[in-house]
Amino acid sequence: MKKKLMLPVLSLIVALGVSACGAGKTETNNAAGSASPSAAASASPSAAPSAPTEVTIKHKLGETKVKTNPKNVVVFDFGILDSLDKLGIEVTGVPQANIPPYLAKYKDAKYKNVGSLTEPDFEKINALKPELIIISGRQQTGYDELKKIAPTVFLGVDTAKYMDSYTENTKTLGLIFGKEKVVEEELAKVTASIKTVSDKVKAQNKNALIVLANEGSLSAYGAGSRFGIIHDVIGFKPADENIKVTTHGDPISPEYILEKNPDYLFVVDRTAAVGGESSAKKTVENELVKKTNAFKNGTIVYLDPNYWYLSGGGLISVAEMVKELDAGVK
Template identity: 60%
Template sequence: MKRRLPVLILILCLAVFAAACGTSGSNPSNGAAPASSTDSGSAATTPAVSDELTLKHQLGETKVKKNPKKVIAFDYGALDTLDKLGIEVTGVAQKNLPPYLAKYKDSKYQNIGTLQEPDYEKISSIKPDLILISGRQQTAYPELSKLAPTIYVGVDNKNFMESFKTNMKMIGQIFSKESEVDAEVAKIEKQINDVKTKAASVNKNALIILANEGAISAYGPGSRFGLIHDVLGVPAVEKNLEVSTHGQSISFEFIAEKNPDYLFVVDRGAAVGGTAQTGAKSLVENELVKKTKAFTNNNIVYLDQNYWYLSGGGLESVAEMVGEIAKDYK
C-alpha cells in the first residue's frame, strides 16, 4: 500500500493539471475565447448584411439588390427623386420630359420608349438592374418584370402622403439614402402643416380643373389633384365629383354656378406639347368665369403643369406643388 500511494498522488496531480488546461481557454484574462463564444459574439455585434431587399408595392412583391447600377426610370416623379438624391440613371422615357429634367434628353441616357409604350427591345439590351414605373406603365408590369426587377412607385391619390412616403422610403432603402430621404420628407411635411394652418384660418373653397385643348374637367377629393383638398386642407366647392383619371367633364356654367373662391387650373395641352399655357388662360377666363369670386379676387391660379400633370410624386415635384399652394392660397 505504501508503494502505491505515490502513484495515486501522481495520477491525481495529472488529473488536476488536465482539468486546468481544459478550462484555461475560457479565462478572460488570457485574451482568448472559446470558438463557440467567438461565433455567437460576432453574430450579435456584426450581423450578416444582405445586399438584397424584398419590397412590397402596389403591383406585387419584388426582390432587388441594393445600390443597383443600371436603373431605368419611366416615372418622372421617381426620376426627379433620383436626381435630387444624386443617383445616376441609365434610361428614361425622353418624350415629354418636364423642362426641369431636360438634362435627361442627353444622348448619354438611353431612350427607353414612351410613357405608354416601353421599348422592350432597347430595355432588354440595357440589361437593367432596376425598373421604376407608375400608372402609365401599369399594364406593362408583367412584361417589364421579365426583363428586370420592376417596382411600382406611383402615388395612391386616395392616400397621397402615405403612398408618397412609402415610395420615398423604398427608394431610400434601395440606394442607401434613408437619411437624405427622411430629411427631404420632413421639409415637405413642415410645408404641408403650414398650408393646413393657413387653410383652416382662411377657409376659402376651391375648384380644380384640367384644361385640355378646348375642353375642361373637374377634380375633387380623392382625385389625382386631390392633395389640395385631402392633404392641404383647402375646402372643395363641390365634394361629389367623379373620381377618374380624366376627371368629371364640366361646363363653364358649372363653374359659374359653383362660384368658387379659388380656381386652380392645370393645362394638359401645355404639358404634352399642345397649346401654350396662354391657351388655357384664354379658354378659362371667359364671360361666365369672369363673374365668379375667383376671377373677381384675382384667385385663378395656373398651376405648373410639369409638376402637377407629368411628375407629381417625387421629392422635388411634391415640394414644388405644396409650395405653389402655399404661395397662391391667401
C-alpha cells in the same frame, strides 16, 4: 602561468559570444517588427467582397427582390426620376418624350431612350441589362413582360392617400439606394411646408375647384383625385363634393364653374404639359367665369403642369407644388 592566462581569455570569448548572440537577436526582432504588418496581412486572408445585399419590396403589383444600389436603373415615372435626381442617384434609361423642362438633362444621349410612357421598348430595355426597372400606372399592363427582363417595382402614387403613398415610395428609394437619412430629412422639410400652408388655408375656411384645361375643354377634379392633394392634404374645402374620381376628370362647362362659384379656382394646363400651345387662360377666363368669387378676388391660380400633370409625387415636384399653393393663398 598558462592556466592563469587561459581563464581571462575564455571569459572574453564567452562575453563576445553573448554579445554576438544579443546583437543577432536584436536584429532579428527589428526585422520581424518591421515586417510584422505585411506578414500579418499576408497571413490573414483579405476581406472578401460582401455579396450584394437584397431587399424585398412589396408594391401594388406584387413582391420583388431588389439588389441594393442596383446598376443600370430604368425609370418610367417622372416623379420617381425627380426624386432620384434630388438624391443624386444616376439612372441609365428613361422615356425621353415629354420630360419636364426641369429634368431636361435626361434628354441627353448619355441616357438611353426606353420607349414612351405608355409603350416601353422591351428590346432596348433588355439590351441595357438593368438591375432594376421602376414603373407606375401607365406601364402596369407591361409589368409581366418587364419583370422577365429585371426586377420591376411599381412606385406610382395612390391619389386616394397621396401623402402616405408619396412618403412610402420615397422611403423605398431610400432603402434601395442607401439614402434613408437624406430621405427622412427631405420628407420632414415637405411636411413642415405643408403644415404652414394648411394652417393658412384652414384659417381662411375657403373652398376651391380644380380644373384641367385641355385643347379648349375643361374637366373637374375633386378630393381623392390626382390633384386632390389640394383638398385632402392642404385643406381647401371642395366647391363640389360630388365630383367623380377618374383619370381624365369630370367634364364641366363654364356654366358649371359659375354655379359652384368657387373661392379659389386652380387650373392645370394639360395642353402646355404635352408640348402644345397654352390656351388655359383663354378657355377659363370667359364672361361667365369672370362673375365668380375666384375671378373677382384674383384667386384663379394657374399651376405648373410640369409638376402637377407630368411628375407629381417627386421630392422636387411635391415641394414645388406646395410652394405654388402657398403663393396662391391670399
